[in-house]
Amino acid sequence: MTDLSPALPPHHPALSAADPELAALVGAEERLQAETLRLIPSENYVSGAVLEASGTVLQNKYSEGYPGRRYYEGQQNIDRVELLATARAKALFGADHANVQPYSGSPANLAVHLAFAEPGDTVMGMALPMGGHLTHGWGVSATGTWFRGVQYGVRPDTGLIDFDQVRDLALAERPRIIFCGGTALPRTIDFAAFAEIAREAGSVLVADIAHIAGLVAGGAHPSPVPHVDVVSTTTHKTLRGPRGAMLMAREEHAKAIDKAVFPGLQGGPHNQTTAAIAVALHEAAQPAFRDYAHAVVANAGALAAELLARGFDLVSGGTDNHLILMDLTSKDVPGKVAAKALDRAGIVVNYNTVPYDPRKPFDPSGIRIGTPSLTSRGLGTDHMAAVAEWIDRGVTAARTGDEDTLAKIRAEVADLMAAHPAPGLPV
Numbered sequence: 229m230t231d232l233s234p235a236l237p238p239h240h241p242a243l244s245a246a247d248p249e250l251a252a253l254v255g256a257e258e259r260l261q262a263e264t265l266r267l268i269p270s271e272n273y274v275s276g277a278v279l280e281a282s283g284t285v286l287q288n289k290y291s292e293g294y295p296g297r298r299y300y301e302g303q304q305n306i307d308r309v310e311l312l313a314t315a316r317a318k319a320l321f322g323a324d325h326a327n328v329q330p331y332s333g334s335p336a337n338l339a340v341h342l343a344f345a346e347p348g349d350t351v352m353g354m355a356l357p358m359g360g361h362l363t364h365g366w367g368v369s370a371t372g373t374w375f376r377g378v379q380y381g382v383r384p385d386t387g388l389i390d391f392d393q394v395r396d397l398a399l400a401e402r403p404r405i406i407f408c409g410g411t412a413l414p415r416t417i418d419f420a421a422f423a424e425i426a427r428e429a430g431s432v433l434v435a436d437i438a439h440i441a442g443l444v445a446g447g448a449h450p451s452p453v454p455h456v457d458v459v460s461t462t463t464h465k466t467l468r469g470p471r472g473a474m475l476m477a478r479e480e481h482a483k484a485i486d487k488a489v490f491p492g493l494q495g496g497p498h499n500q501t502t503a504a505i506a507v508a509l510h511e512a513a514q515p516a517f518r519d520y521a522h523a524v525v526a527n528a529g530a531l532a533a534e535l536l537a538r539g540f541d542l543v544s545g546g547t548d549n550h551l552i553l554m555d556l557t558s559k560d561v562p563g564k565v566a567a568k569a570l571d572r573a574g575i576v577v578n579y580n581t582v583p584y585d586p587r588k589p590f591d592p593s594g595i596r597i598g599t600p601s602l603t604s605r606g607l608g609t610d611h612m613a614a615v616a617e618w619i620d621r622g623v624t625a626a627r628t629g630d631e632d633t634l635a636k637i638r639a640e641v642a643d644l645m646a647a648h649p650a651p652g653l654p655v
């Protein structure tokens with residue numbers, strides 16, 4: 229791989245002095261994130277402010293419990309940090325209650341199980357290969373081994389959630405919990421339809437908006453809050469915060485959620501992360517973030533149109549949100565081969581199963597892409613033809629083994645990226 233840019237100036241002086249080996253790895257990652265076109269839909273670039281908050285001395289403090297009810301003294305500042313984060317979460321999403329302590333999305337969802345179900349109880353979610361998440365009762369996850377997971381999917385003809393199946397399954401199984409939301413869903417989620425089914429089945433309805441939280445906050449996707457009992461979300465995807473999670477709930481479920489997170493599942497909260505979540509929520513409440521959320525969706529729509537025009541098959545025929553799931557079967561390239569070739573071309577995606585995939589999860593038919601990161605760098609709909617063209621050339625080069633073309637694309641990508649610096653990265 230050719231070296232496309234000179235070394236960045238020292239960006240972490242203390243780290244560089246104490247541990248040059250590790251500092252060099254961080255510097256290399258900064259450069260990789262600066263030079264590549266990052267299309268993984270669950271990733272983003274946090275702001276310099278979020279990055280700074282997550283690297284503070286709040287890291288040094290233990291604070292098991294909740295503000296005003298801690299098991300350790302010296303919480304004068306920590307309590308205020310956590311109260312700021314929860315108040316901002318409630319205001320931004322219009323929720324009764326917010327808990328910002330879950331370490332990440334997976335523990336947040338395990339806490340939801342702990343709050344509302346007993347081991348062995350039935351829980352329901354979307355199947356992983358259909359676009360659901362592991363932690364919605366899928367077999368290899370604790371949520372699918374300690375609980376009895378039943379799973380719904382999408383219709384083979386439309387690629388859209390099969391609400392007849394959701395309803396039949398819910399009424400037959402009467403699950404304690406129904407999860408809606410997922411990791412590879414390119415379309416708007418109909419929370420009201422899920423709510424009606426959950427009411428009939430007597431189930432607690434949880435919307436897992438990990439992927440779309442930023443779109444919801446920015447008004448570019450309908451909010452689940454009026455319809456569901458609990459909202460689970462990561463904070464590091466479209467919401468553009470630090471790696472972490474939040475649970476929001478109706479007041480009647482507030483105690484159950486808090487008890488499940490601590491002491492049910494976790495010990496001390498990661499206060500530096502709580503602080504960075506507070507900063508991200510503050511940023512997400514600004515008018516500019518609404519523009520960002522809408523631009524993410526506009527970019528994805530434009531990119532989908534450009535890909536369709538180049539003969540690509542997209543699951544569900546397109547996208548309503550930040551995410552596009554491409555089925556490469558008709559291009560005669562396995563998803564993993566395409567993903568690895570695109571990576572060599574400076575375009576970072578992940579290989580992904582498509583619904584009813586005849587191939588195996590570790591070697592599936594599709595790739596999953598999204599626009600949160602490129603939009604954070606200021607790319608707009610005008611740029612999406614170029615992005616689609618690179619993907620098209622890259623996928624063709626993957627099939628023919630044309631490494632020269634991949635290297636050429638990598639240089640072109642780096643040029644465009646250099647003109648659009650990413651938030652939070654040294655320039």
Ligand SMILES: *Cc1c(COP(=O)(O)O)cnc(C)c1O
Nearest residue numbers: 332333334361410411436438439
């Ligand atoms: C990313 C994601 C999670 C898990 O989050 P981690 O922080 O990786 O544990 C949970 N649910 C959904 C829908 C996700 O997309």
